[in-house]
Amino acid sequence: MLEGLSRLLWGWHVVVLILGAGAWFTWESGFFQIRAAGRWLGAALSCAGEGKSAGGLSRLQALATGLAGSLGTGNIVGVGVALAAGGPGALFWMALSALLGMMTVFGENVLAARHPGRPGPLGYLERAGGRPLAWVYALGCCLSALVMGNMVQTGAAAAALSLFQVPPWAAGAALGLLAFLGAWGGLGKGARALEKLVPLMTLLFFAGTLALLWRCRARLPLAFVQIFQGAFSLEAGAGGAAGMLLAVQAGVTRGVFTNEAGLGSASFAYGAVGDRSPGELGCLGIFQVFLDTLVMCTLTGLCVVCCAPQGDPGQLVFLAFRQGLGPGGARLLGLCTALFALATVTAWSCYGKEALGYLTGGRGGRLYAAGAGACAFLGCVLPLSQIFLLGDAMNGLMALPNLFALFLLSREVREEVQALESPLPHSPGSLHNFLKKV
Numbered sequence: 001m002l003e004g005l006s007r008l009l010w011g012w013h014v015v016v017l018i019l020g021a022g023a024w025f026t027w028e029s030g031f032f033q034i035r036a037a038g039r040w041l042g043a044a045l046s047c048a049g050e051g052k053s054a055g056g057l058s059r060l061q062a063l064a065t066g067l068a069g070s071l072g073t074g075n076i077v078g079v080g081v082a083l084a085a086g087g088p089g090a091l092f093w094m095a096l097s098a099l100l101g102m103m104t105v106f107g108e109n110v111l112a113a114r115h116p117g118r119p120g121p122l123g124y125l126e127r128a129g130g131r132p133l134a135w136v137y138a139l140g141c142c143l144s145a146l147v148m149g150n151m152v153q154t155g156a157a158a159a160a161l162s163l164f165q166v167p168p169w170a171a172g173a174a175l176g177l178l179a180f181l182g183a184w185g186g187l188g189k190g191a192r193a194l195e196k197l198v199p200l201m202t203l204l205f206f207a208g209t210l211a212l213l214w215r216c217r218a219r220l221p222l223a224f225v226q227i228f229q230g231a232f233s234l235e236a237g238a239g240g241a242a243g244m245l246l247a248v249q250a251g252v253t254r255g256v257f258t259n260e261a262g263l264g265s266a267s268f269a270y271g272a273v274g275d276r277s278p279g280e281l282g283c284l285g286i287f288q289v290f291l292d293t294l295v296m297c298t299l300t301g302l303c304v305v306c307c308a309p310q311g312d313p314g315q316l317v318f319l320a321f322r323q324g325l326g327p328g329g330a331r332l333l334g335l336c337t338a339l340f341a342l343a344t345v346t347a348w349s350c351y352g353k354e355a356l357g358y359l360t361g362g363r364g365g366r367l368y369a370a371g372a373g374a375c376a377f378l379g380c381v382l383p384l385s386q387i388f389l390l391g392d393a394m395n396g397l398m399a400l401p402n403l404f405a406l407f408l409l410s411r412e413v414r415e416e417v418q419a420l421e422s423p424l425p426h427s428p429g430s431l432h433n434f435l436k437k438v
Contacts, residue, residue, distance in 0.1 A: 149348025
């Protein structure tokens with residue numbers, strides 16, 4: 001029954017709709033994420049050192065929270081699973097899905113900013129389909145936050161912490177306490193913590209992956225050849241076509257899972273920035289997907305392709321780090337996995353609490369915090385096969401109403417793109433002006 005529900009709410013049809021939304025916004029905007037790269041890079045870089053905004057979160061806090069929600073264990077374990085299922089070619093399709101997903105998250109952030117008064121995407125969902133549509137989304141968000149944003153993450157973190165001889169129950173107790181505190185404190189306090197944690201864990205991860213790739217630099221040209229051959233090769237007839245389809249399926253589905261384009265979740269954070277233009281917040285969403293999937297997942301995948309480890313798909317990245325950097329490399333990746341999971345749990349606990357507040361009129365926050373702590377503990381000690389199926393179904397409850405609203409309100413997204421079309425060197429958030437200040 002659970003497997004059937006998962007297929008109904010999170011099957012290929014939903015993935016196609018998510019990609020379709022990204023392709024539609026990409027076409028409608030004239031490939032804005034490519035031709036206006038300087039603008040959204042400048043918007044992200046100019047966040048550094050910014051104080052708290054009059055409306056709540058600063059842009060840096062919102063960006064850190066959005067990244068925390070997507071920079072989960074999918075960036076490590078998920079990449080290994082995608083490569084095991086679809087081969088090196090899956091990495092190309094993962095990157096392509098991210099390129100389209102940039103504009104999906106752009107649209108979500110724009111619409112959340114244009115329809116304030118409700119948390120995150122709930123304002124534009126009400127505008128598109130009334131309260132029933134927003135209620136379905138909020139219910140899915142509450143449950144997904146407890147399952148995919150919590151239990152799945154802490155389960156992976158507990159496995160990673162076992163490299164440091166930390167027993168699952170101890171990891172569960174620590175992560176459960178942190179999840180409780182994150183949900184109790186809410187979005188404001190969670191964003192302040194993530195503002196410090198996200199840059200630290202990102203730099204730590206970059207240090208490990210770049211060190212491994214430097215040691216494997218002689219294999220990098222062959223790795224790129226394998227990626228492109230695996231993405232498009234039909235040489236083996238029907239078998240080759242099947243392999244290509246597997247690469248597409250694995251890359252696209254894991255790409256959507258890592259950057260969360262189409263779920264609308266990140267707009268909970270960006271919607272809390274009260275004194276910035278919708279277009280500027282949309283640009284921050286583009287940067288989020290760029291860093292999360294195009295950069296970090298690509299680096300992770302290159303590490304696996306260069307080292308070509310053999311073993312459990314969920315452990316491929318760990319095996320690559322152990323092979324390339326020794327036991328210390330595996331422990332470094334274990335620490336990064338635990339930090340990524342902690343950041344994701346914190347962000348999603350805040351998202352879930354916001355959604356619950358919408359459903360209950362602001363009540364039940366303390367109960368939700370206790371539930372988040374309990375789920376974090378259970379994720380460390382229970383098998384996760386059925387939890388994944390439930391989490392996929394809850395993601396579908398978020399994606400389907402969100403995609404409906406995105407398509408219905410797409411004209412508003414196009415209007416914001418047009419409003420951003422002033423000449424790049426004179427735009428206040430451009431890379432040109434950021435570099436000029438430096």
